[in-house]
Amino acid sequence: MLKIHGRNNSSNVQKVVWALDEMKVQYERIDAGGEFGIVNEEPYLKMNPNARVPTMEEDDFILWESNAIVRYLAAKHGDKEFYPDDPKIRASSDRWMDWQQTTVAPVITPIFWGLVRTPENERKMSVIEANRLKMIDVMKILDNNLSDKPFVAGTNFTVGDIPLGIMVYRWLTLIKNRPAMNHLENWYNSLTARPSFKKNVLEIPLT
Ligand SMILES: N[C@@H](CCC(=O)N[C@@H](CS)C(=O)NCC(=O)O)C(=O)O
CATH class of the missing domain: 1.20.1050.10 (Glutathione S-transferase Yfyf (Class Pi); Chain A, domain 2)
Structure with missing residues (x-):
């Protein structure tokens, strides 16, 4: 299943989960960052060398930068209004x-x-x-x-x-x-x- 790494009180994580719920896409959100730490640990840094949240993990495709993640997910799952085709x-x-x-x-x-x-x-x-x-x-x-x-x-x-x-x-x-x-x-x-x-x-x- 699609995984979103990042605590739910991060504005940048909120962009991604809000967009996913708009499109009714299933995902698992995994706490990371802030009080949860994790972002400075080796396995996380391999996915996202910025030590920041969010990070998206879709099988072997890893993506960071919240707005890029929102656009990728919208290109894949959104309709032509939500991710405008014009x-x-x-x-x-x-x-x-x-x-x-x-x-x-x-x-x-x-x-x-x-x-x-x-x-x-x-x-x-x-x-x-x-x-x-x-x-x-x-x-x-x-x-x-x-x-x-x-x-x-x-x-x-x-x-x-x-x-x-x-x-x-x-x-x-x-x-x-x-x-x-x-x-x-x-x-x-x-x-x-x-x-x-x-x-x-x-x-x-x-x-
Ligand atoms: N430009 C990045 C910024 C990411 C960012 O700064 N995330 C903050 C939370 S909003 C963060 O990871 N802070 C450190 C932490 O939560 O441990 C993005 O849009 O994804």
């Missing part, structure tokens, strides 16, 4: 996945680590505040993109919505001092109605 829609969906990694993750990560993984008396509030301000600018780009379409790449829910859905969950949950962004909030609310998002993201405590 090259322009697919490129747009890909673009939002890349944007999550390159633009959103570096800004939300210091907020998440500061507020969730750092004891209150050790928090660097100036770092959290600087990133809160940067994140507002970044989220405005996404809000604007969603002003004329229900999902990031257009009419349909695609792989491109998954990485950003997880980032926006963290943003809306951790930061209450933020301007209203109606398009972004409407899109996010539509994601919260999806059973696979509830199961793999909303119901997992932020730790």
Whole structure:
């Protein structure tokens, strides 16, 4: 059976299991990383020399990088809406996945680590505040993109919505001092109605 190595509270693991549940693909998730360790042990490092999660194991095919795993699985199991067959829609969906990694993750990560993984008396509030301000600018780009379409790449829910859905969950949950962004909030609310998002993201405590 398809195996996904990685703890369920990792945002990058959540992308993969959310996508798999959307497509109703059977898999086994094996805890690794964080409190479970394992990622620095030789057998794991042979699969993923980055010592990071997730890692996908499909018989002798091993893949790491969460967005690449989501795209591989969607190419194999997804329909033409979820993994768009139209090259322009697919490129747009890909673009939002890349944007999550390159633009959103570096800004939300210091907020998440500061507020969730750092004891209150050790928090660097100036770092959290600087990133809160940067994140507002970044989220405005996404809000604007969603002003004329229900999902990031257009009419349909695609792989491109998954990485950003997880980032926006963290943003809306951790930061209450933020301007209203109606398009972004409407899109996010539509994601919260999806059973696979509830199961793999909303119901997992932020730790
Ligand atoms: N670009 C990689 C990043 C992977 C990554 O940084 N994963 C984090 C968890 S979200 C990790 O492995 N942290 C160390 C650990 O959990 O032990 C991906 O998207 O797969």
